[in-house]
Amino acid sequence: MVEFREVSFSYAAGEQKNSLRDINLTIGEGELVLLCGESGCGKTTVTRLINGLIPHYYEGELRGEILIDGKNVSELPLYETARMVGSVFQNPRSQFFNVDTTSELAFGAENMGLPETEIRQRLHRVSGEFQIERLMGRNIFQLSGGEKQKIACASVSVSDPQVLVLDEPTSNLDDKAIEELRRLIQIWKNKGKTIVVAEHRLYFLRELIDRVIYMQNGCVREIYGAQEFRKLSTLSLEQMGLRPLSLDRLTKEKDEAVKRAASLNLSGFSFCYKGSYSPAIDMERLSVSQGEIIAVIGHNGAGKSTFARCLCGLEKKSKGEIGFQEAKLTTKQRLKKCYMVMQDVNHQLFAESVLDEVLLSMAEEDEDKASAILDSLDLLHLKDLHPMSLSGGQKQRVAIAGAVASEREIIIFDEPTSGLDLRHMKEVAGNLRKLAAMGKTLFVITHDPEFILYCCTHLLQLENGKVIANEPLDASGTKKMLDYFTGISSNHTMSKQVV
Structure with missing residues (x-):
């Protein structure tokens, strides 16, 4: 489904962090893959290569091929890539084009030239699946962070791409919204979507992941199967610069704060x-x-x-x-x-x-x-x-x-x-x-x-x-x-x- 062949990329601004070196990677159809590693390891760059933002929006030197269903993404116009790949960003506001939620959900399907009756059917189906009926017809800017993220996910679902990339989707979400996002990802997984998630918080994906790609300094350092990754100790994860896989593993640091009256x-x-x-x-x-x-x-x-x-x-x-x-x-x-x-x-x-x-x-x-x-x-x-x-x-x-x-x-x-x-x-x-x-x-x-x-x-x-x-x-x-x-x-x- 998604294949990286000898891919290297460096940003035009000369930024060393987030660049990639010699990436060879295959993501199978229906897989949920977690990209993890410290900030600057290249996770976001991988997502931008999959959804075509590199090289069409972020300029730089690109070598190698990124293929989706055998098509070279870097050679496709963005509107063609958008039919195959849907994106959910760290800040959902950066991907909104409309003021009201209903128009936002319909926007992608309208750009694809779908008939009005089919768009309405998709809106009805997705709003029911995602349980967002009460959010329809609302002003986007009056929604909470979690509600905005649900609208972003739903708008991607209306367009119905086979590949979905999520770049740190929980960074601005509270605990309930994170649990709700986990449910939405489960819906996609059950539909057989190919899902790539770049994330620092790992615990909410523990039972969803099929494989884990650990990145460091722009390279793929290790690829783990789900069971193998879940067996890693908290100490091993910490040495890799990763957060725990379960909140049950958390322990309190020694309190060194000075207490006064x-x-x-x-x-x-x-x-x-x-x-x-x-x-x-x-x-x-x-x-x-x-x-x-x-x-x-x-x-x-x-x-x-x-x-x-x-x-x-x-x-x-x-x-x-x-x-x-x-x-x-x-x-x-x-x-x-x-x-x-x-x-x-x-x-x-x-x-x-x-x-x-x-x-x-x-x-x-x-x-x-x-x-x-x-x-x-x-x-x-x-x-x-x-x-x-x-x-x-x-x-x-x-x-x-x-x-x-x-x-x-x-x-x-x-x-x-x-x-x-x-x-x-x-x-x-x-x-x-x-x-x-x-x-x-x-x-x-x-x-x-x-x-x-x-x-x-x-x-x-x-x-x-x-x-x-x-x-x-x-x-x-x-x-x-x-x-x-x-x-x-x-x-x-x-x-x-x-x-």
Whole structure:
């Protein structure tokens, strides 16, 4: 079905990472193949060669042949390749062409010139299979991240290509959305589709994979059968730079954060969006200590991001009192004391270079200090590049570097590990532990249990804007957190377990 013959590729910009060398690979019809390896190993480049974005969109030097059903993809126009290959990207918004969901699902089939009656039949069939009837006719930009990903998958299914490539599809998804994506992939697998997934999170694909292609420095280092790969120990996976295959294998890192007396106290803290009668945030009382790294968890719509915006002072109409180190903070004071790394960091990258971005966050510019921060996040070699030219994971680390450089006393991270591999996730965790040791109070909104275990010291669970768990990540708190994440697939929530 898909064949790589002596394929090498280097990007026109001279980028060494993500390039490929001497790839020989065959993916059979109906196979689900996982591409894994550290960031920059070439996974995304493989997906771009399969769907024709290389060489038609990304320029560079290509040698060898990429064949799908015996046709050389690099010699086909993109519209011909699109009939054979469907793509789901890391950020689904980058592949939308319409404002409403129904039009988006019909778009690919319309471009193929299918009759209107057949398009309507396909829309009806796919919306039923994917259980998205309630999402039809909706404004795409009013959907959650998981809902957007479902629309992206459904629009690909309406076109009905035989080959599907997914490039880090879980990077911006919460736990429930990841489980839903797993179900959608199972639907494709049951239909006999050939599926190629480039991904850092492995656990949700554990029972779906047929083969695993482990890549390193642009080469295929190892090819595993599903059973062989599932037998690899956590230590072996870690030595390969890979995340665990099961959440049951996770263990808590030693807590090195400096704990002090309670210093942040919220009282009567609430917020209600315009036109809504029920509060998005409703916290009677919340206290956390200085030097803690607080994992904020909860399902979509629980109020996590709203809580972060209110805490930072970005939502001026929030009510209640916030006391910090025995002083009450006004909205303006919160803006000065807090720093937030957004989930979509594209909204907060402004400078012309990576180094300038970090300098911009400093009260007083210090290039040596900025360079040291970049080095700690494996970004120093990118310091002269424009932030918007970087990959999603690299942008994420640039925004985190800005937070470190800001030296604010309260720092909020909204999904800081989206798109990060194991090594870079550990580097980010290390930086957060250093900040906590300096007495900073950190809130981490995350759906990444691995990251929580690497650095977080406290657990805060929100549901419907209310606090339902606020406790240290000791043995009891860790068990409750893991039960929350491992229980998603069996429809259990931690809220049922907390007394």
